[in-house]
Amino acid sequence: MNGTAGVRSDWxxxxxFLRSKRGLNHVHVGSLHAADPQMALHHARDLYTRRNEGVxxxxxxxxxxxxxxxxxKDPFFAxxxxxxxxxxxxxxxxxxxxxx
Amino acid sequence: MxxxxxxxxAGGPPDLQQHFDATIAQDRRIEPRDWMPDGYRxxxxxxxxxxxxxxxxGMQPEGNWITRAPSLRRKAILLAKVQDEAGHGMYLYSAAxxxxxxxxxxxxxxxxxxxxxxxxxxxxxxxxxxxxxxGWLVDGAAICNQVPLCRSSYGPYARAMVRICKEESFHQRxxxxxxxxxxxxxxxxxxxxxxxxxxxxWPSLMMFGPPDDASPNTAQSMAWGVKRHTNDELRQRFVDxxxxxxxxxxxxxxxxxxxxxxxxxxxxxxxxxxDEFKAVVAGHGPCNAQRVARRKxxxxxxxxxxxxxxxxxxxxxxxETASREAGS
Numbered sequence: 001m002n003g004t005a006g007v008r009s010d011w012x013x014x015x016x017f018l019r020s021k022r023g024l025n026h027v028h029v030g031s032l033h034a035a036d037p038q039m040a041l042h043h044a045r046d047l048y049t050r051r052n053e054g055v056x057x058x059x060x061x062x063x064x065x066x067x068x069x070x071x072x073k074d075p076f077f078a079x080x081x082x083x084x085x086x087x088x089x090x091x092x093x094x095x096x097x098x099x100x
Numbered sequence: 101m102x103x104x105x106x107x108x109x110a111g112g113p114p115d116l117q118q119h120f121d122a123t124i125a126q127d128r129r130i131e132p133r134d135w136m137p138d139g140y141r142x143x144x145x146x147x148x149x150x151x152x153x154x155x156x157x158g159m160q161p162e163g164n165w166i167t168r169a170p171s172l173r174r175k176a177i178l179l180a181k182v183q184d185e186a187g188h189g190m191y192l193y194s195a196a197x198x199x200x201x202x203x204x205x206x207x208x209x210x211x212x213x214x215x216x217x218x219x220x221x222x223x224x225x226x227x228x229x230x231x232x233x234x235g236w237l238v239d240g241a242a243i244c245n246q247v248p249l250c251r252s253s254y255g256p257y258a259r260a261m262v263r264i265c266k267e268e269s270f271h272q273r274x275x276x277x278x279x280x281x282x283x284x285x286x287x288x289x290x291x292x293x294x295x296x297x298x299x300x301x302w303p304s305l306m307m308f309g310p311p312d313d314a315s316p317n318t319a320q321s322m323a324w325g326v327k328r329h330t331n332d333e334l335r336q337r338f339v340d341x342x343x344x345x346x347x348x349x350x351x352x353x354x355x356x357x358x359x360x361x362x363x364x365x366x367x368x369x370x371x372x373x374x375d376e377f378k379a380v381v382a383g384h385g386p387c388n389a390q391r392v393a394r395r396k397x398x399x400x401x402x403x404x405x406x407x408x409x410x411x412x413x414x415x416x417x418x419x420e421t422a423s424r425e426a427g428s
Binding site: 010011013030031032033035037046047049050067069070092 | 131135136146180183184187189191195197198203204255256259260267291405409410413416417
């Protein structure tokens with residue numbers, strides 16, 4: 001963001017999330033630059049919903065996002081790796097038990 | 101996410117390289133925060149930036165006709181199309197930024213000529229038929245190039261391409277429809293279409309890049325999954341798709357050697373003038389200087405708007421902070 005700061009008046013980066021229709025989650029679709037959150041919303045509408053792709057938009061300053069690090073991927077997600085009993089397929093139920 | 105980790109740029113330990121190679125081998129996607137070789141990162145930034153620049157410069161040849169479109173319907177369509185090109189450029193700059201590139205730097209590199217854009221946009225559009233021919237041939241060639249890129253190994257680029265390809269289909273169809281309308285018109289209108297096709301046919305074939313034996317980076321790009329077919333394969337695919345469309349339209353493609361080859365199951369076609377291609381890429385096309393000058397003036401003339409908006413945002417933020425502090 002500050003490659004040529006001072007020369008150009010750079011706007012911060014916002015990440016854009018769209019709800020494509022009612023009943024669905026917002027999904028990350030990309031990013032854009034804007035001076036403030038209101039302008040980011042307007043730009044997101046023009047950029048990501050030119051063909052009715054969305055009914056609701058979230059914009060979030062990219063600097064406000066905390067992400068897990070790929071370098072610690074294995075240990076970070078390890079707690080769920082060895083708990084097969086959390087899945088319904090872990091349990092054997094005879095075929096003749098109905099509605100299970 | 102657009103969060104590049106600085107550490108990931110340094111040469112990584114062997115297990116990181118192994119993880120990268122395995123991801124590519126399994127045809128899975130590389131995502132922004134994954135470790136990747138420097139060469140891969142540089143190649144992707146160059147490819148995505150060049151593609152983004154092409155979309156942005158690509159607004160100009162047709163944009164010239166917006167104020168002169170023959171009807172409100174055609175004007176609305178052309179406006180929507182040119183706006184899409186801007187949007188495509190933005191999706192792609194956004195993807196480039198996930199690799200640590202800075203958008204303002206990319207714009208500077210376009211204006212200073214350090215990064216290229218597609219040579220096709222250095223040709224002029226003196227006739228309104230060019231709007232139709234660009235949609236049909238230029239966007240048609242772009243679709244041929246871009247559909248395989250929806251499976252690019254770099255996730256953000258592949259996702260941008262999915263979005264772009266959906267929209268390109270409208271571009272090609274509006275162009276072909278425009279040409280069909282002109283071909284149903286007067287003899288003069290038909291001559292306009294034929295004349296435009298003759299100017300754009302060969303430059304469209306050049307859009308696929310140099311022939312395979314003169315394309316040194318193809319092998320590495322295919323190995324990395326950032327390129328899925330060679331230049332010559334895509335060029336052949338485009339010719340095969342386009343010849344029947346030209347027949348249906350009633351225009352003659354300007355190539356005496358163009359004919360169906362039943363043994364190959366493809367159309368044979370004449371030799372592309374690669375000297376012309378090299379000259380245009382090197383900056384000696386009919387409109388290179390004009391295109392870059394126009395982009396520079398748009399950037400220069402917009403500077404005060406960017407500064408004013410940033411100043412307004414800063415002032416609003418200061419006031420909100422002050423009123424919060426006064427209220428607490």
